[in-house]
Amino acid sequence: MGYVTSLFARKMVAAAGADVDAAAVLASVGLDAEGPWDPKAMLPADSYYDMLERIAAQTDVTDLPVRVGASMRLDEYGALGLAFKAATTLGSSYARVERYGRLWTSVVEYELRPDPRGTLFILHRSGERRLGLRLSNEATLASAVSIARQVSPVPVTPLELLVRHPAPKSTASHAGYFGCPIRFGAQLDAILFSRKTLAQPNILGDEGISRYLISHLDAELSEIAEEAPLVARAKDAIAQTLSEGAPRMADIARGLGLSARSFHRRLSEHGMSFQTLAEDTRRDLAEGLLRDESYSLSEIAFLTGFSEQSSFTRAFKRWVGTTPASYRKERSSR
Template sequence: MGTVPATFARTFAAVAGLALDASGELADGARVLLRVPPGERLDEAHYHALIEAVVAHHGDRAGLAIGYAEALHLDDLGALGLAVKTAPRLRDSLQRVERYYRLVTDSVRYRLDETAAPLFLLDRDGPTREDEEVRDECALAGFARNMRRFVGPELRLEEVTFAHPCRLDAGRLAEWFGCPVRFDAPRTSIAFAPDVLDLPTRLGDPAVSRFLTAHLDAQLAALAPGDPLERALAAHLSEALSTGVPRAGAVARALGMSERTLYRRLSDLGLTYQGVLERTQRSLAESLLAEGHHSLAEVAFLTGFSEQSSFSRAFKRWVGRPPGRFRRAAPIA
C-alpha cells in the first residue's frame, strides 16, 4: 500500500477549516471527525478516509481544489520542489516531476508526453473512486498554480481534462485555470501549446539544479526493491540523513508507528534498523560519489556523518576501499 506525506493531508484539512493535529485527530474545533495514525506519512487507506471526511464536511469540491492549490507550495515537496523551481525551463521542471515524484509518494505517477501536443499526465493504477477524483482535481490545480509561480504570467494552459465524471462547478474551475476544463475525458492531464515548454523558470539555476538532481538520483538509487516497509524506511532515511542520523523513535513516528512496532516488523522481515540505515547510507554515498558533483565532505554531510574522517572509515568498511579511490574508479557519467 502506498503512502503520502502528512503535509498534503494537513493542507487539505486546513482548506476546509479543519485541523489535523500531531496526534492524528482531524477536528472541527472540539468535535473530532476522524482519527488517523500520527506521523509524517499516511497510508493510502487513511488518506482516502481523510479526504472523504473533509469532502463530507466542506462539500464544495471546486473550492477545495482551488484552496488546496493556493495553499500548497513547491517547498512542501522538499528537495524535489527546489529541483523543480531551479530547473532552467518548464520542460526540465516537468521532467523532474516525472522522474522523481515517487520519492514523494508511490501512489500516483506523472508523465510528460510530447508525442503530439504537449501533455502533463497523471497516471493512476486501478479504478478511480470519488475520493481519488477529489485528489486528482487538487493535484492538477496544485501543479497549475505552482507552474504559474515559478514560470510567471507567460504560462498558458490549453486545456485541463479529467477522466472522471463532473461532480463540481466546472465553470468556476475553468475560470480559475484560465482554460477549458473537460470531464469524462480519456485521460487526466494539462495540455500546453508547444512553445510553452521552452519558457524559462524565474529561479532557473543550472548549477543548483545539477546539485539537487544528483541528490535526488542518489535517493532513487537507495530505493532498492524490497518489502514496502523497507522501501518506506529507506526513502525516509535518504531524505533525513542530510540533517544527521535520525533516531529510530523519530523515524517510527514519521512512518506512523511506535518504535517497538518498527523493530518488530523489521525483525519479522529478517532486518534491523541499523542494517537498513547502513545500506541506505552506503547506496546514497556510492551514487553521490559516482555522480562526481560533490566533495567528500559534502558526501559525508549528505549521508549523515558530522565528520569526513568518520564517513571515510565507514565507507571503507562497507566497500573495502576509501571513498576517494571508489570515486576515481567509478565510470564517468
C-alpha cells in the same frame, strides 16, 4: 495501495477551515494537528481518501481541491521543489517531477507525452474512482499548475485540462483557476501545455544549482531503491503462499531470515506495511494471471487467496476500478 505525503492531508484539512474538526480529522489518519508539517511523513493512500470523504460529509468540497492545489508552494516539497525551481525551463521542471515524483507519492506516476498540440503532463493513478481519489486527482492537477506559475516569468495557462471522472456539481472554480477548456469524462487525467509554454525559461533557473540538487534527488531515490530487493523477495514469498490462504507476516519474515519485528521495522521505515505489501502482491498477481488466457477466473481467484470468485471480483474492482472479466477483455483487445 501505496502512500502519499502527509503534506497533502494537512493542506486539505487547513483549506476546509472551520467547517471541520481539524484535530479529529487529522487524528483519524494518525497525524497530530500540532505536529510538524513533514512531507516525508507518509500516509496509506486509502486512509487519505477516507479522510477526504470524511471532510466531504461535513462540508461542501466542490472547490476544495482547487483551493488546495492553488495553495501548494514549491518550498514545501523539499529538494524536489527546489529542483523544480532551479530547472532552466518549465519543461525541464516537469521532467523532474516525472522522474522524482516517487519521493512524495507511490500511488501516482507522472508522464510527459508528446501531443499534436503540445505536450501532455499525465497523472497515472489506478484504483476505484471513489470520491477521495477524485478529490485527490483534482488537487494534484491544480497543484501542478500552481507550481508552474511560481517559476514562470509570464502567466501560465494550459491549453486544456483533462479529467477522467465526471464533473462535480459546479465547475466555476475550476474554470476560473485553470483558465482553459476542461474536459471531464476524458480518457486521461492530464494537463495539455503548448510547446511555447514548456520552453519558457524559469525565473531562477540555474544549471549549477540544478546539478547539485539532482545529485541529492538521485541519492534519495537510491535510498528507496535499496529496499527493492527485500520487497521483491517478500512479494515472491507472499505470492507463493496465497493459494494456502492469507499470508502471515511472521511466516514471511522467517522465510526471509528476519524476525517479525525487524521485518515490520524495515517496511515501516520506507512507508510500507505488511498488509499493503500483501494487498499489492495479490493485485499484481491477479493482473498478471488475467493476461494469461489459460487461467479461468475461478482459478485466478483461488491462486490469489480468495475462497470465492465473487470475493475476488469485488476486491479486483476496488483495486483497479473494473471487473476481472472486463480487465481481461480490454487487454486482449489491444
